[in-house]
Amino acid sequence: MNVLEALRAESGVVAVVGAGGKKTTLYTLATRAARSHSLRAVVTATVRIPIFDRHVEAVTVTDDPVAALEQADEWPVGVVPEREGEDRYVGYDPAVVDDLAAADVADLVLVKADGARTREFKAPNEREPQLPRRVDTVVPIASVQAVGKPLSAEHVHRPERVTAITGLDRGDTIRPVDVARVLASERGGLKSVPAGATVVPLLNKVDDDDLRDVAAEIGTEVLERAPAVRRVVLTRMVAEEPVVDVLEN
Numbered sequence: 001m002n003v004l005e006a007l008r009a010e011s012g013v014v015a016v017v018g019a020g021g022k023k024t025t026l027y028t029l030a031t032r033a034a035r036s037h038s039l040r041a042v043v044t045a046t047v048r049i050p051i052f053d054r055h056v057e058a059v060t061v062t063d064d065p066v067a068a069l070e071q072a073d074e075w076p077v078g079v080v081p082e083r084e085g086e087d088r089y090v091g092y093d094p095a096v097v098d099d100l101a102a103a104d105v106a107d108l109v110l111v112k113a114d115g116a117r118t119r120e121f122k123a124p125n126e127r128e129p130q131l132p133r134r135v136d137t138v139v140p141i142a143s144v145q146a147v148g149k150p151l152s153a154e155h156v157h158r159p160e161r162v163t164a165i166t167g168l169d170r171g172d173t174i175r176p177v178d179v180a181r182v183l184a185s186e187r188g189g190l191k192s193v194p195a196g197a198t199v200v201p202l203l204n205k206v207d208d209d210d211l212r213d214v215a216a217e218i219g220t221e222v223l224e225r226a227p228a229v230r231r232v233v234l235t236r237m238v239a240e241e242p243v244v245d246v247l248e249n
Contacts, residue, residue, distance in 0.1 A: 003242045004032060006233045008198050011039070012136030013101045013109045015046075017129040018189060019116030019157055020143025021204035024237045026110045027055040030076035033108050040105070041076040042069060045091035045112040046130035052078060052089075061089070065096065069105040097132040111135070116157040120205075121146035121179065123161035123188045137198045140189030142179050143205045144215045149174055161187070176214055179203075180221035190226065201232045206244045219247040 004010050009029050016022045026043050033041035034057075043056055044065065053059045059078035060068040068079055080089035081096075091112070101109055114129040116122045120143035131138065149155040151168050159170060165185050166178040182188035183201045193199055201222055203215040212234065219232035234244040 015111040015113040018141035019122040034075035039107040041108040094132040101134040119157040122157035176217040184225035
């Protein structure tokens, strides 16, 4: 199964949340959609996003992304409303992404919808995620390499939020069940998902057989805890063939 099919990212609006590979996932999906499937793929964000020009054909800074995409002739492309400093762009209000989706100027709109400061694992705060109402697929991401690490700010973004969901104390070792609890929680991976949207959790950085076993344990637990989730995808997103396995109910 290719990565677009596995993540239900073949069309519509796809938002990535969580930690441990959001940006790599966005850029991989955009490139494969455009180059292998001839789709009009666009990368954007509803939160800050690092400069990503080298991952797409072009980035347009604009208050009118619909007009910009109407002029695009090479894909994938990026659209953002503003540059902030030397290293990042600002994101659109989610309503702007809804308007973009309604305009039918792209086949696939890929959205970074929260931040994680390069950590391996996170749970959202009260302002996150910033999901468009028209989102079709939400992909909550966690790195399997968080397992075995201490619950600390070094490895986890917003560790106090993970504590609230899992019952772990600061410094406790993160277990597979803890990752699963966050991904399957309405305060975690399922937070603010609109009715009708599909949720496909992604366990990334599955770099060897031992980590594959860890990921399978997490994924099985997620499927048991979240009846609305029908599929969990295991990936090594930097690989030529990113999909390691697909677990399904």
